[in-house]
Amino acid sequence: GCPYLAPRWNKWMRKLMKDLGTNARILELGSGAKRRSSHIINLDVEYTSNVDIVADGHHLPFGAETFDAVIMEAVLEHVRHPNQIVTEAHRVLKKGGKILVCTPFLYHVHPDPVDYARYTGQYYDMVFSKVGFKNIKIERQGAFFCVMANMIKMATYECLDKKLFRFSFQENIVKAFTYWFVRSSLKWDQSKFFKENVYFTRHTTGYGVVAEKS
Secondary structure (H helix, E strand, C coil), rough: CCCCCHHHHHHHHHHHHHHCCCCCEEEECCCCCCCCCCCCEEECCCCCCCCCCCCCCCCCCCCCCEEEEEEEEECCHCCCCHHHHHHHHHHHHEEEEEEEEEEECCCCCCCCCCCCCCCCCHHHHHHHHCCCCCEEEECCCHHHHHHHHHHHHHHHHHHHHCCCCHHHHHHHHHHHHHHHHHHHHHHHCCHHHHCCHHHCCCCCCCCEEEEEEE
């Protein structure tokens, strides 16, 4: 799944997989080593386990109108020309095909091998509209408390990895707190006060975009 807290994105993915079924042609661009489903074609710039095709997303090796859906999960922040990637996705999609994109926003720099940018919902609306997509839906993912939860979770992982805790009970306390905070953050962000407060809603772990080729 998404490397940062993105509850809406995960729901979108489950719905897409259910609606399209196993006979649909789906491309996951920038898949990495994960295999979302056996019927999805995984493409990445270098070969790892579960990668089916090695290619550059700026120049996809497929004909026009090949796929029913294109998925990009935490990819566009790593590419030089995201608008060109989106244009290529549009080209290989069938009419009525869906594109699903998510990217981080308030999230640590994570070169893989590079990490160029963070983009807002306004940027995605401009790019996807210009390329020719319709029915563009853009949603912020985790809000203020999910941003905090991500930082706490990553800090906990780092401390555990570097074995900074002297005693096991210290590790257990930190693990329990982290687990509680992460789960609680999802509830707090959905509470009425925080959902209606402009300050808190301006913070987000990332953006999810779903759009359709006309």
